[in-house]
Amino acid sequence: MSTIATTTIAEKEKSNAAASSVIAAVGLTTFKIIVGLMTNSLGILAEAAHSGLDLVAALVTFFAVRISGKPADKAHTYGHGKIENLSALFETFLLLATCVWIIYEAIQRLFFATGVEIKPSIWAFIVMGVSIFIDYNRSRMLSAAAKKHNSQALEADALHFSTDIWSSAVVILGLIGVTVAAKVPSLAFLHKADSIAAMVVALIVVYVSIQLGIRTIHGLLDTAPDGAQEKIEAAVKSVPGVMGVHKIRMRASGPDRFADIHVLFDRTMPLEDVHPLTEKVQAAVVKVLPGTDVTVHPEPAPQVDESPAQSND
Numbered sequence: 001m002s003t004i005a006t007t008t009i010a011e012k013e014k015s016n017a018a019a020s021s022v023i024a025a026v027g028l029t030t031f032k033i034i035v036g037l038m039t040n041s042l043g044i045l046a047e048a049a050h051s052g053l054d055l056v057a058a059l060v061t062f063f064a065v066r067i068s069g070k071p072a073d074k075a076h077t078y079g080h081g082k083i084e085n086l087s088a089l090f091e092t093f094l095l096l097a098t099c100v101w102i103i104y105e106a107i108q109r110l111f112f113a114t115g116v117e118i119k120p121s122i123w124a125f126i127v128m129g130v131s132i133f134i135d136y137n138r139s140r141m142l143s144a145a146a147k148k149h150n151s152q153a154l155e156a157d158a159l160h161f162s163t164d165i166w167s168s169a170v171v172i173l174g175l176i177g178v179t180v181a182a183k184v185p186s187l188a189f190l191h192k193a194d195s196i197a198a199m200v201v202a203l204i205v206v207y208v209s210i211q212l213g214i215r216t217i218h219g220l221l222d223t224a225p226d227g228a229q230e231k232i233e234a235a236v237k238s239v240p241g242v243m244g245v246h247k248i249r250m251r252a253s254g255p256d257r258f259a260d261i262h263v264l265f266d267r268t269m270p271l272e273d274v275h276p277l278t279e280k281v282q283a284a285v286v287k288v289l290p291g292t293d294v295t296v297h298p299e300p301a302p303q304v305d306e307s308p309a310q311s312n313d
Contacts, residue, residue: 010149010255011069017145018062021157024138025055028131035123047127047171053098054164057091061157068153068254081254084153085219091156092213095163099202099209102167106195106202124175131168135161150255150291152216159212166201173197222251228289232259235284241265241277243301257292259285267300274298 032048064087072079142158145151174197177190229248236245244264251258263281265274278296285294 011065014065014145014149014151014154015062015069017142017154018058018065018157021058021138021142021161022055022062024134025051025058028134029055031130032127035127038123047131050164050167051131053094054160057094057160058157060087060090061153064153065151078251078253078258079256081252081256082220084151084254085216088152088156088216089213089220091153091160092209092216095160095205095209096213098163099206102198102202106199109195110192110199125172128168128172128175132165132172135164135168139165152212152219152254156212156216159208163201163205166205167198170197170201219252219254224250225252225257231288232261232285235288236261236263236281239277239280239284241269241273242281247297257289259289259292259294260297261285261294262297262299264299264301 029048029051032051033045036045036048064083068079068081068084070076070080139158139161142154142161146154146158173193174195177193181188181190228250232248232250233245236242242263243266245261246264247260247262249260261281263278265277269277278298281296282294286292
């Protein structure tokens with residue numbers, strides 16, 4: 001299968017995953033609004049607003065994935081892949097903002113006895129159960145697509161919805177705690193179970209979000225992957241005819257990686273043999289770093305009294 005065909009399939013799979021997430025967000029938001037209006041439940045309407053925020057995040061990811069799949073042009077010679085990094089960074093800030101709000105609300109309820117009183121109802125359990133089912137399935141789908149296609153945008157979306165699973169579980173825990181506390185006075189402390197669980201989940205999400213944010217910023221700053229230069233150098237030096245390698249540079253554009261390498265060859269080597277040598281170097285690099293777009297700059301090896309840079313003057 002050609003590289004173009006493989007790329008087209010990859011972009012289609014990523015777009016389908018992002019589109020499925022948008023459809024799920026629309027359905028879940030609509031369901032919560034309908035149930036909230038039917039029951040006049042402020043808690044369920046608040047969950048509907050939460051799902052509306054998820055819909056915005058899913059739409060951002062969808063458009064980011066679509067734009068990142070555009071081919072390179074004169075203005076964007078390395079393609080449009082970095083839009084995925086920006087999308088992931090946006091979702092990271094969204095997750096962190098949500099966590100700050102959750103921690104603030106939990107502290108208010110734990111120590112200042114403020115906030116909305118939790119009122120259990122069968123509809124609340126149904127809404128949370130449906131939310132967990134949908135978020136679990138789309139989180140798995142997005143995570144699988146992110147790993148398969150090295151997509152930070154889909155990875156961030158998957159993380160977002162996996163945190164929603166935990167937040168919905170915390171809501172259910174709170175509902176159960178209130179129900180039990182109402183029937184068993186000696187277990188009145190369970191009124192605070194949801195706030196404690198919410199804080200724990202929020203702190204975990206903060207840690208995971210920061211790790212994702214760091215990886216995203218590294219991508220935007222063209223940080224080379226750990227150990228990549230060493231792998232390239234070892235692979236290139238193993239190619240017969242290569243006398244040295246220097247100026248190894250790498251950058252990423254979304255899921256795509258680019259490597260720029262200067263290799264030294266015997267200055268007596270016939271010119272017609274140089275190009276086959278560069279092709280062997282490209283193949284060696286792709287073998288250790290699959291999917292990398294490799295550019296090789298062949299240079300005649302310097303004489304004993306000159307450096308590689310001087311040999312090009």
